[in-house]
Every structure is written in C-alpha cells, then in structure tokens.
Amino acid sequence: MNIQQLNTDFGIENQILCVAGKGGLPCIQVNNAKASALISIYAGQVLSFKPVNQTEDFMFISENAYFAEGKAAKGGVPICWPWFGAATELDHITQEKKPDHGFVRTRFWSVVTAEMLDNGDTKIVLEISDTEETRKIWPYSFNLILEILISDSLTLQLTTRNTGKQPFSITEALHTYLNVGDVTQVEVLGLENTEYLDKNSGFAKAYQAGVVKIFEPTDRIHSAITHQLILADPDFNRKIKISSSGNQNVVVWNPWIEGATTVQDLDKDDYKRFICLEVANAAGHDVEIKPNCESRLKANYSVI
Numbered sequence: 001m002n003i004q005q006l007n008t009d010f011g012i013e014n015q016i017l018c019v020a021g022k023g024g025l026p027c028i029q030v031n032n033a034k035a036s037a038l039i040s041i042y043a044g045q046v047l048s049f050k051p052v053n054q055t056e057d058f059m060f061i062s063e064n065a066y067f068a069e070g071k072a073a074k075g076g077v078p079i080c081w082p083w084f085g086a087a088t089e090l091d092h093i094t095q096e097k098k099p100d101h102g103f104v105r106t107r108f109w110s111v112v113t114a115e116m117l118d119n120g121d122t123k124i125v126l127e128i129s130d131t132e133e134t135r136k137i138w139p140y141s142f143n144l145i146l147e148i149l150i151s152d153s154l155t156l157q158l159t160t161r162n163t164g165k166q167p168f169s170i171t172e173a174l175h176t177y178l179n180v181g182d183v184t185q186v187e188v189l190g191l192e193n194t195e196y197l198d199k200n201s202g203f204a205k206a207y208q209a210g211v212v213k214i215f216e217p218t219d220r221i222h223s224a225i226t227h228q229l230i231l232a233d234p235d236f237n238r239k240i241k242i243s244s245s246g247n248q249n250v251v252v253w254n255p256w257i258e259g260a261t262t263v264q265d266l267d268k269d270d271y272k273r274f275i276c277l278e279v280a281n282a283a284g285h286d287v288e289i290k291p292n293c294e295s296r297l298k299a300n301y302s303v304i
C-alpha cells in the first residue's frame, strides 16, 4: 500500500494524514477540533481515540503488541469476523485450524472514503471483500464495511453484506480494549441481572447479579443484555458509556495476573491497564445473512 498515493487520494492538510505506523503498516491519523484518532488500514482497527478534553486515550495498546503482517495487534478495536473466538471446524480444504477471531484482523482493508463533515466530525470508511484466499478459509462472498466517526465520541458501524448466492452465518465482535487506570478499581454497569457463559469454566452458565468487577481471570459472554454499558474508572476519574445496536451479547475479558504472564504479546502488568468490553454476536447467537442482504453492528463510546 503506497502511503503517498493514499495521501493524494484521501489526505486533508492537518486533519487526515496517512502514515506508515508501527511495523510500517499503513495507518490514518485523524485530528479535528473534537478528537484525535489513529486507525490501522491493515486490520481495519482503531488503535487510538482521544477526545480533546481527555488526557487519557480510550484505547489500550500493549507495548508488546505485534505490528506485522499476519499478526493481530493487541489493543484498540480488533474486528473479530466472521467468527468470534476459536473456529469450531477445520478448514474444509486444507484441514487446518482456522484463525481465532476470524481473518479480517490480519488482512489489508482498503480506504473507501476519508472526509471532514460540515459539523467538524471526521468520517473514515474502510472495507474488505472476499478473495480466492479468503474463500479457501471461509467459502462465501462478502463485503464488510467499517464506518468510523470521530467526534466528541467514537462511533463504529460494521456492516456485513452477503454478495454471494447462498446464505451464510457469522459471529462477530468489536473487541474493544479500553484503557483504564487500574482494572481492580473499575466497575461495569449495565450487565446486572444477566446470564453469561463463563469461558474459564468450560462455558458453564452463570448469573451476574450486581455490577461487574474484575478480581480474577474473566472471560464471559453475557446475553439478554441491555444496549448500554458504563465503565466507571475512578483512577482516570471518568465514565465511558458504550451504547450499541445489532448485538445480542457483550463479552467481558481480562486475563488477570496469570493470563498476562502467559500471553506473549502482553506485559505482565498489562492486565491492570485494560478491560475488554466487546459488543458482539457470539456463542450460539449467530447472525444469518441471506444473499443481497446485510447486517449491522454498531457501538458508540463517549465520556459522560
């Protein structure tokens, strides 16, 4: 991907700049009067989002994150698609294990538009479609579009279009790594009185009565959710609201101390610095999309 050409096509002086990011991977740097953001074109991944009135980024990125072709960077908002988690079946041609969380977080996307709106917001649209290579992993024709709106808040909309002749089913997630002051002090509101599958207990069903706190390895798929979460972070003295639509699940993940020491692309203390709150359709909540139809997953992240 030619950075100079990207700037010719999409650059706007002092506002939208295409740059070679870490590992030389192409990124879009956005600065407007309301916020700044960094978006990886490689993975369709928001790496940074910071409203101008905030000192702390919304997004956590591990110092040990991989920034290389074929690898997923740990942090920001990886897109898990067309499946969330481990693939349940082997590749039908190679009989190899399919990649965890699908294949679009480790592939080049393309830029559709990058524009400043009249109200001062910036809209970036990225897309990825099937190729011969993706059809060997997942035998369907698709067009996946990520619309990113950089305003006082961050809005992400992921649209899946079935461009083929047969229906397909997906699971998916906006796998947001939210930057926190100290994960042991945060509270997640909005998942009270929901059921969840506990991945750390063999997907056993469990029930969350009160607010969610992190004090052990946590890997849960909540269902029957409301579409609003609040992440209360006393150390950063802020509350982030996450409003969503098109999702049947919310995933909460933190690897805790033992997990952070075994995950190679996390530093041992990183577990304190993030919580993943993922707007998702997962674990049996597959979305079926018929030919010429589409489905949307949307999330907005704002400080309240």
Ligand SMILES: O=P(O)(O)OC[C@H]1O[C@H](O)[C@H](O)[C@@H](O)[C@@H]1O
Pocket (backbone or CB within 6 Å): 072, 085, 100, 101, 199, 219, 220, 251, 252, 253, 276, 278
């Ligand atoms: O390390 P990754 O493949 O990026 O996955 C990180 C985590 O993502 C999700 O939240 C899953 O529920 C976890 O089971 C997984 O460990």
